Amino acid sequence: MSANAETQAGKGNVFLRNCWYVAAWDHELIDGKLLRRTLLGEHVLLYRGESGRTVALADRCCHRGVPLSMGRLEGDCVRCMYHGLKFDATGKCIQIPGQDMLPAAMRARSYPVVVKGHVVWIWMGDPAGADPALIIDFPYLSDPAWKGLPSYMHYQANYLLIVDNLSDFSHLAFVHTNTLGGSEEYAYVTKPMNIEKLERGFGMERWHHDAEPPPFHRRVIPDKTGKLDRRNSFEMHIPGIFLMKTLFSPAGSGLTEGLDRGVRQYRNCQFMTPETERTTHFFWTYLNDFEGDDSTISHSLLASLIEGFMEDKALIEAQQRDLETDPDFPMLAIRADAPLTHFRRTLTKLIAAEQGQVNASARPGQ
Numbered sequence: 001m002s003a004n005a006e007t008q009a010g011k012g013n014v015f016l017r018n019c020w021y022v023a024a025w026d027h028e029l030i031d032g033k034l035l036r037r038t039l040l041g042e043h044v045l046l047y048r049g050e051s052g053r054t055v056a057l058a059d060r061c062c063h064r065g066v067p068l069s070m071g072r073l074e075g076d077c078v079r080c081m082y083h084g085l086k087f088d089a090t091g092k093c094i095q096i097p098g099q100d101m102l103p104a105a106m107r108a109r110s111y112p113v114v115v116k117g118h119v120v121w122i123w124m125g126d127p128a129g130a131d132p133a134l135i136i137d138f139p140y141l142s143d144p145a146w147k148g149l150p151s152y153m154h155y156q157a158n159y160l161l162i163v164d165n166l167s168d169f170s171h172l173a174f175v176h177t178n179t180l181g182g183s184e185e186y187a188y189v190t191k192p193m194n195i196e197k198l199e200r201g202f203g204m205e206r207w208h209h210d211a212e213p214p215p216f217h218r219r220v221i222p223d224k225t226g227k228l229d230r231r232n233s234f235e236m237h238i239p240g241i242f243l244m245k246t247l248f249s250p251a252g253s254g255l256t257e258g259l260d261r262g263v264r265q266y267r268n269c270q271f272m273t274p275e276t277e278r279t280t281h282f283f284w285t286y287l288n289d290f291e292g293d294d295s296t297i298s299h300s301l302l303a304s305l306i307e308g309f310m311e312d313k314a315l316i317e318a319q320q321r322d323l324e325t326d327p328d329f330p331m332l333a334i335r336a337d338a339p340l341t342h343f344r345r346t347l348t349k350l351i352a353a354e355q356g357q358v359n360a361s362a363r364p365g366q
């Protein structure tokens, strides 16, 4: 694949399968909901059985192909409500009304799932490799000291365009001047620092000293005018897992030296899961450590972040539409693109290696 192709969306794209993706927030599966969600182009049924077990099955009855999500939850099983075949949590057909013989081939594919930190993780590849230890830990999601509201957005764009967006925070200055960024100055005076190429991603940080509080933060703090030092540090991991720590401290109060004099902190995760090559499930939450009993802070942050993310969404979906009409458009890189280029190259290599393995194992006589 050429360097240009690596930086474009949807060109000969295949997905990495042997890795954990976010399929849902756990609250989406409450009250026996049979949730149909397309992931990596496959229709998946997600539910929590009555024992509390979380299940992911191919959302297609092996009889006549009706979606199992149109069926009925029975304990930890699901019954197709066309001719009544019943499937257990492993996808095995355990009942065919009017027929005693249950052929072994009558089953729905099941996918490994793990619920951790309110996130439902799914493994879309070879189940033998689905090691829960490979799920990247973000302990704030289950730590009651961190408050926030889990959220979801649907994108009409390839997931890697959202990864690109999050890879360069200079966009805060121009896309989010009046929401998340605060000023165009952010792009000129702040520089990415400590850029770290990881085996499966990258990390970096960005400081903004002596800055006006950006609007989303100003809304939830008592001092609306005092200048602040701001530190963002984040990691992006394959396949599309973004984890960020943000600290605000009164300007000059010693944040650079690691002093905690009035520091307010956020922890933010954003998970990009391909729905199809040109659409994406975007899960995120923005946690804070200072609201105490005042949950209006979480609600204000949620509203601000939606406002900000809608700015990204408008731009990225327009980008997707135009790239589709001219897939050979040669994007030209600037220095700030080095991390996203590293990310895309690494992902391309992993996908090629995975495809090579699949092809080798499919060869006759091997």
Ligand code: FES
Pocket: 061, 062, 063, 064, 065, 066, 080, 081, 082, 083, 084, 085
């Ligand atoms: S299609 Fe599901 S039971 Fe017939």
Ligand SMILES: [Fe+2]
Pocket: 165, 171, 172, 175, 176, 308, 309, 312
């Ligand atoms: Fe953005």
